[in-house]
Amino acid sequence: MKRFSDLEAEDAQEYVQRAEAELEDSAEKLDLIVVHFQEGDPEDPHNWPRWYRWYLCVFDCYLVFLTTFASSIPSGFAGALAKEFGLSSELVALTITLFIVGFCVGPVLWGPLSEQYGRRPVLLACSIVFTAFQIGCALAKNKAEITTFRLISGIFSAGAHPIAPAVMADVWDVATREKALIYLGFLSFVGPTMGPLVGGYMASAGIEWQWCFWLLAILCGVSTIMIALTHKETYRPIILERKAASLRKQLNDNRYRAPLELLERHTLGGRLRLTLSKPFVMFVREPALIATTVYLAFTGGCLYMLFEAYPIVFEEGHHFKPSSLGLAYLPLTGGAIIMLLVYLAVIQPAYERAVAAHAPAPVPPEVRLAPAIWTAPLFAASFFWFGWTSFPTVSFWVPLMSGVLLGLSTLALLVALLNYVVDVYVHTAATALGALTVIRSISGAVFPLFSTQLFRALNPRWASTLVGCVAVLMVPIPLALQKWGPALRRRSQYLQQDAV
Known part of the structure; x- marks a missing residue:
């Protein structure tokens, strides 16, 4: 049986698909019953109502928009922040860029966690912490607090960035997924450009700088509640694990196993x-x-x-x-x-x-x-x-x-x-x-x-x-890739490994 360390960083879902035949053989030897989705299975995300799948995609696009909007809205209060905390123009810019630094950490952290525990719990946990630190920013008393809270906010807000496209891949076929990803790219671009507009109008209206963070806290809080109440788990291996556990309990038969349970999973x-x-x-x-x-x-x-x-x-x-x-x-x-x-x-x-x-x-x-x-x-x-x-x-x-x-x-x-x-x-x-x-x-x-x-x-x-x-x-970069891309793919060790 392969180990996850042998996968050259393939995600768990791809591995499950590649190893299915091997798992079936191993299961037969161990007298186990491997649980899969059947044709038309209502638990399969691909069979969920179309309106609900689009709801998940639109909602997750909104979550990405909200995080990028949060990255730039303080720029409208640059003068107020400089006066409140005694910040230079560089430090005011730092309150924006530290949030974006969080995007450097979050995507490579929350992605694998969502493959260990599922999309929904990771997204919910990130949203709760993101909301809490917007409140922290609004109540900050000095520049150390505001910069630290912005950095932590950025790290946890980034949970939506790897999970949103993953959810789209979970619930859609390739053609529809492409359309959903276009909307995702659009909203991730629009978010940073809308932040200064909203922040600038709030500042010109005489609203205190704290209210840009209170506004974010309200928006994030509502999103957190919606995740908790309306966002199902979409990661198919995790759903199959739960289905296998339910069958073991209902039938009092420990032979039922999900494909992911048959893998020798790496520690977290x-x-x-x-x-x-x-x-x-x-x-x-x-x-x-x-x-x-x-x-x-x-x-x-x-x-x-x-x-x-x-x-x-x-x-x-x-x-x-x-x-x-x-x-x-x-x-x-x-x-x-x-x-x-x-x-x-x-x-x-x-x-x-x-x-x-x-x-x-x-x-x-x-x-x-x-x-x-x-x-x-x-x-x-x-x-x-x-x-x-x-x-x-x-x-x-x-x-x-x-x-x-x-x-x-x-x-x-x-x-x-x-x-x-x-x-x-x-x-x-x-x-x-x-x-x-x-x-x-x-x-x-x-x-x-x-x-x-x-x-x-x-x-x-x-x-x-x-x-x-x-x-x-x-x-010339796109032109060079168009001309020499096939040759580069032939020499790529990663693509050669995929072909094995």
């Missing part, structure tokens, strides 16, 4: 050590993963960089009020909405046609790169547009509208490259995405720390030009 500590180390071991060995991770880390960092750049351009240059500054982020959301509609109306149907054309063989992963190839130049162009129209003498509408191009291209790159990674590393996708998520979160945490100095030292024109030039250097 060993499982966590394996999961925490494997993503980074895999990352340094896979050129395709390095390229996509670096690109997505850069785009994610640029998004959070705008929280420091926009005040310089629009508050200082165009004399926006704090409440009006939040409106500057709406074009980003508008661009993302345009890309969402294009994806659903054009790109996704084209991919479904490709699936039919290649059947029964799988679609080559490089097909996923098409949106990234034509939006990569747009992403770079948006920074030149923003920078060289940021003069106070130029109408603020001109740099403002660069956000449409930036929002459109950022979402397209995010969805296309994430789908590419999932398609390439089918059986080790959780590991690949673990490394990508952590490094992208680090970028989102670090960029705001130097953005203010960069835009003041070089002025917005040359600072944006520098960022745009780096983006130009990354334009």
Whole structure:
């Protein structure tokens, strides 16, 4: 019997599928009855009512939105926080970035725990702690407390990030899951752009800074109650374990076992050590993963960089009020909405046609790169547009509208490259995405720390030009992956192991 340490970080569900025949043989020798879902089994998440499965997906998308919204809403109270705690501009930025640092820890921690104990209990526990520390932030008395509570909040809020896409994979077929993941990507992008808008209006209305955290506590508290009351367990191996336990009790027959119970499961500590180390071991060995991770880390960092750049351009240059500054982020959301509609109306149907054309063989992963190839130049162009129209003498509408191009291209790159990674590393996708998520979160945490100095030292024109030039250097990445991706896959030891 294999051990979990032999899996090269495959998730438990994939292992159960691969080892099913071996488990059946072992069960027969031990005179055990292996419990599986039967055709039309109402306990199988794939057979749950369609409306309820969509409810779970929409609700989990909302949870991801809420965590990203929580990351940026304090930026609207930057002045109040600086005055209350005696913070420099860098420390005010730190109250935002420390929350994002929590995203570096959470995804690789809560993912494996959800495979040990199920999606629902981990999601519920994370939501309870997340809610509690929003209350802690509202009651903070000094800068040590506010920064510590923000960091812990970020760690526990990140429970939704690996669990939400996992729930979608639990309950949907591949085609429907892709549509659900598009909504997830959209809301994870919109959350950070809505935070400054709401926070800015609250601050301009004279509301105390504590109320941004009280608002989050209320939203998180309601979400926690909804998880407890309405969110079923979706992880199929765990459901089968419970089903086997119920059969043993009802029939007084100890032969009933779920597939996961027949595996020699790693201890929790060993499982966590394996999961925490494997993503980074895999990352340094896979050129395709390095390229996509670096690109997505850069785009994610640029998004959070705008929280420091926009005040310089629009508050200082165009004399926006704090409440009006939040409106500057709406074009980003508008661009993302345009890309969402294009994806659903054009790109996704084209991919479904490709699936039919290649059947029964799988679609080559490089097909996923098409949106990234034509939006990569747009992403770079948006920074030149923003920078060289940021003069106070130029109408603020001109740099403002660069956000449409930036929002459109950022979402397209995010969805296309994430789908590419999932398609390439089918059986080790959780590991690949673990490394990508952590490094992208680090970028989102670090960029705001130097953005203010960069835009003041070089002025917005040359600072944006520098960022745009780096983006130009990354334009060939999707093209290179399209050309050399098949060769890289043939040389990948992880994909060779999958083929065994």
